[in-house]
Amino acid sequence: MSTAMNFGSKSFKPRPPDKGAFPLDHFGECSAFKESFMDCLRDNGYESGACRQRAMAYLQCRMDRQGPAGRGGRSPVQLMANEPLEKLGFKDIMDEKAEAKAEKL
Amino acid sequence: VVPGETALAFYKAKNPTDKPIIGISTYNVIPFEAGQYFNKIQCFCFEEQRLNPQEEVDMPVFFYIDPEFAEDPKMANVNLITLSYTFFEAKEGQKFPLPGYQ
Secondary structure, three states: OOOOOOOOOOOOOOOOOOOOEOOOOOOOOOHHHHHHHHHHHHHOOOOHHHHHHHHHHHHHHHHHOEOOOEHHHEOOOEOOOOOOHHHHOOHHHHHHHHHHHHHHO | OOOOOOEEEEEEEEOOOOOOEEEEEEEEEEOHHHHHHEEEEEEOOOOOEEEOOOOEEEEEEEEEEOHHHHHOHHHOOOOOOEEEEEEEEOOOOOOOOOOOOO
């Protein structure tokens, strides 16, 4: 598949994800959150920015749940390691929530 | 998506056979030059994933485009970045050649 025109072109080098792999959600425990997120995207012309609250809710669902036991009978792993949502790019939404709470008090 | 803003995307995989399959996936980004700006925070790739017979699962990818993308004049005409995954059946003891990963 080589052509003479590929001088100096690099092959694509995949990089691993920063926080590793998501375990599979075999039981679909967070499917409802995913569907809610996808509905939002469809309703908003697939503008990712419009649906960040629901994306956040999906990730929170993963952090709250445990999947099936690991292979070899290991104890269940969380569907996502706990991480403050501010660190996942949702700081502005979390700040808004904190402000709304403060106002209610 | 907006560069710098985290985003979520879903793929779906189904095992149409009557045997469990263990797969590993790897990804590709087009256009090639945009790949350096594509940052995966978490995804389903590079680790073995088991799909039971007839099982269908959602596969999420949580990512962001590096904000420097917006500063790169070579990216000025890039309006569409396509992320694709290929699922390979894992063979016993197979490892992907990823220097520095694990």
